[in-house]
Amino acid sequence: xxxxxxxxxxxxxxxxxxxxxxxxLFGIGSLYSYLNTGADRSTMLHTEIKKIDQYLPKLEWAPxxxxxxxxxxxxxxxxxxxxxxxxxxxxxAYKTNTLAGIEDYYTENARKNIIGLVAQNKSNNITIExxxxxxxxxxxFFSEDGQLAVITDEKVIEFKRVFENDTLLLEITEQSTxxxxxxxxxxxxxxxxxxxxxxxxxxxxxIPAQTEVTEIKGINYYPQASPWDMYGDKFDASIIAKDFxxxxxxxxxxxxxxxxxxxxGKANVKAKKLDKLKQILDLAEAQNLKVVITLFDFYGDxxxxxxxxxxxxxxxxxxxxxxxxxxxAWDIKNEPNLDFKSRTKALVVAWLDNxxxxxxxxxxxxxxxIGWSNAESATILKDKLDVISFxxxxxxxxxEDTYKSLKLEITNKPLAITEFGMSSNRGLWHPFGNSEDxxxxxxxxAQALFKSYHIPFMSWTLYDFTEIPKEVVxxxxxxxxxxxxxxxxxxxxxxxxxxxxISKE
Numbered sequence: 001x002x003x004x005x006x007x008x009x010x011x012x013x014x015x016x017x018x019x020x021x022x023x024x025l026f027g028i029g030s031l032y033s034y035l036n037t038g039a040d041r042s043t044m045l046h047t048e049i050k051k052i053d054q055y056l057p058k059l060e061w062a063p064x065x066x067x068x069x070x071x072x073x074x075x076x077x078x079x080x081x082x083x084x085x086x087x088x089x090x091x092x093a094y095k096t097n098t099l100a101g102i103e104d105y106y107t108e109n110a111r112k113n114i115i116g117l118v119a120q121n122k123s124n125n126i127t128i129e130x131x132x133x134x135x136x137x138x139x140x141f142f143s144e145d146g147q148l149a150v151i152t153d154e155k156v157i158e159f160k161r162v163f164e165n166d167t168l169l170l171e172i173t174e175q176s177t178x179x180x181x182x183x184x185x186x187x188x189x190x191x192x193x194x195x196x197x198x199x200x201x202x203x204x205x206x207i208p209a210q211t212e213v214t215e216i217k218g219i220n221y222y223p224q225a226s227p228w229d230m231y232g233d234k235f236d237a238s239i240i241a242k243d244f245x246x247x248x249x250x251x252x253x254x255x256x257x258x259x260x261x262x263x264x265g266k267a268n269v270k271a272k273k274l275d276k277l278k279q280i281l282d283l284a285e286a287q288n289l290k291v292v293i294t295l296f297d298f299y300g301d302x303x304x305x306x307x308x309x310x311x312x313x314x315x316x317x318x319x320x321x322x323x324x325x326x327x328x329a330w331d332i333k334n335e336p337n338l339d340f341k342s343r344t345k346a347l348v349v350a351w352l353d354n355x356x357x358x359x360x361x362x363x364x365x366x367x368x369x370i371g372w373s374n375a376e377s378a379t380i381l382k383d384k385l386d387v388i389s390f391x392x393x394x395x396x397x398x399x400e401d402t403y404k405s406l407k408l409e410i411t412n413k414p415l416a417i418t419e420f421g422m423s424s425n426r427g428l429w430h431p432f433g434n435s436e437d438x439x440x441x442x443x444x445x446a447q448a449l450f451k452s453y454h455i456p457f458m459s460w461t462l463y464d465f466t467e468i469p470k471e472v473v474x475x476x477x478x479x480x481x482x483x484x485x486x487x488x489x490x491x492x493x494x495x496x497x498x499x500x501x502i503s504k505e
Contacts, residue, residue: 054305055088056267056312057131062138069142071149076139079149079182082189087132090114091305094128097121107183107192125165129304133157133311133354146184148192153178157202159354161304161347171346175202204357209367209386213329213414216456217503218254218292219247220419224463224489228472231263231276240280243462244287246489251503254328255284256292256371256418256458259317261299267309269316277317281324290328292418292458293321294371295359297334298471302343302351310351311358322363329366329387330359331418335373337380349380356384371418375402379409391419396445403453416456420446424496425485433482436496443501451504459502463487 059080064071082105089101097118102111121127134157141150154177162170176199181192223243226234247255257280264273277293284291295314321327332355339348352370359368367386372378378390388410392399406415422442426433434442443459450457464487473479484491488499 055084055308057084057087057308058134058311058315059084060136062136064139066139067141069144069146071139071142075146079151079189080137083151083180083182083191084135086191088305091130093118094121094130095305097127104188105190107185107190110191110193127163128160129163130158130160131304131307133159133308133358148184149182149189151180151182153180159304159307159350161350168344168346171350173202174199176200204353204384206384207360207364209360210365211367213367213387213416213456215454216254216290216328216416216458217252218256218290218418218456218458219252219502220458220461221247221255221257222461222463222465224465224487224491224493227463227465227467228258228260228469229263230257230280231260231273235276237279237283241283241286244283244289247462248287248289250488250499253288254290254292254458256294256331258294258297258334260297261295261310261313263298264313264317267312269313269320274317274320278321278324281321281326285324285326289326291326292329292331292369293317293327294331294334296332296355299333300339300343302339302347304347307351307354310355314355314358315362318359318362322366327366330363330368331371331389332356332359332368334371335391336370337377338373352381353384356381369416369418375406378406378415382410382413385413387414387416389416389418392417393420396442396449399446399449400453403449403455414456416458417450418458419460420457421460421486423482423485424498425482436498440497440501443498447501447504457504459488460486463489464491464496466491 061076061080064076085101086105089105093099093102093114094117099111099115099118102114106114134155136154136156138152138154139149140152141148143149156176156178158174158176160170160172160174161168177197179193179195179197181194182189183192184190221243222228222230223234223236223239225236225239226232244255259277264270281291295317296310299310318330332352336348336352337345356368356370369385369387369389370381372380372390374394375390375392378388382388388406390406392402394402403415422434422439424434424436424439426435446457449455465484468480468483473483487496488502489495
């Protein structure tokens, strides 16, 4: 028995020795791996800032002529990223009255004012929603030891909304100039001093487009097999080409299409989606059709902190296709007034105002419009747009008076109806709906009015559809049935009687 105990004790000691040795070797290996691996910035910061997904204002650097040490591109990029992140975390702090991330981007001295304002606002139930839309930077000085930089940030466009107890008190846009000192600490550029040298109220100025809209006889277009998913897996250039020939042969000269914000990649626009948009423009050009591109389809957030991402999205698309011959105009957003109730009219209009300015600054040639859902909203931002457009699904007997009233208020801009139509949806879910004969009479009357008053028009839509995404009209079957039958061509590919009146000629 004693011999057995000795063997057991010896085995336990051997196993313990092996375990301790393995643990020591594992620890040494982990330490060696850490010492030979670059620090991951995301694990060092206390925030989850990813600039490419969070904050992308327009930014321009003046040519580098700074005093002190020459600045290399890699260092300049790091300084720029940390500087923009500092703005972002400050906006978050003022919106939430918390200090997450402030320590990462501001030195102890620079944090004092932010901490004080957050404490004051929190005690008074005040919050500030803000963003900057443009920065124009000059590097004034870069120290010989590479630890200090001085920059001037001119023409900073700042937008702010101040709330007290969730009630909007003030909305302001300013253009400011800042002088900033940054220190390199722990591998990151932190703001040491930031001084606002001057500031003034700022308003987006209207600059007319270089081209004018001539007569529009058009239609809103989706392929029949992929409505509201035009750039997806069912994309077929040959089908679109055939449809464009049908449209042109019917006597129309233009189409209106839609770019869904999320589907196109939001701020990071997907190259494959953009290529399909370019193909559509080329196919339209081949049939001598002009194209109105409607941006931000299926977008309804408008949060101020997302504005720079929205603008980056729009700028990428506009720059990519602004020189295509088929492009006729830009429609900033489809029926944004429907979001007034959920997002407030003031916020939506402010978003639209800045988006108009962004698109027009990127493309000075083509006209800009907004596809309002009704005539009542058509005068909003009328002085900022090149073309005033609205949708009309009301009684045609009232259209003449509606149009005349608008012309009295809008005397110096083209006025267009970019959506109108009637669904031939009589059936099980809508037994008292309109028939194909009713639809035909509707279009006959509409075209007579358009011809009489020289009204540019774009009808809804070429095809009846078999599938309507729930995001468009919800899940109720009678609503889907109605939306499925607005076309001039039925689900079997046969032209409906209303096709005779697809154009006014």
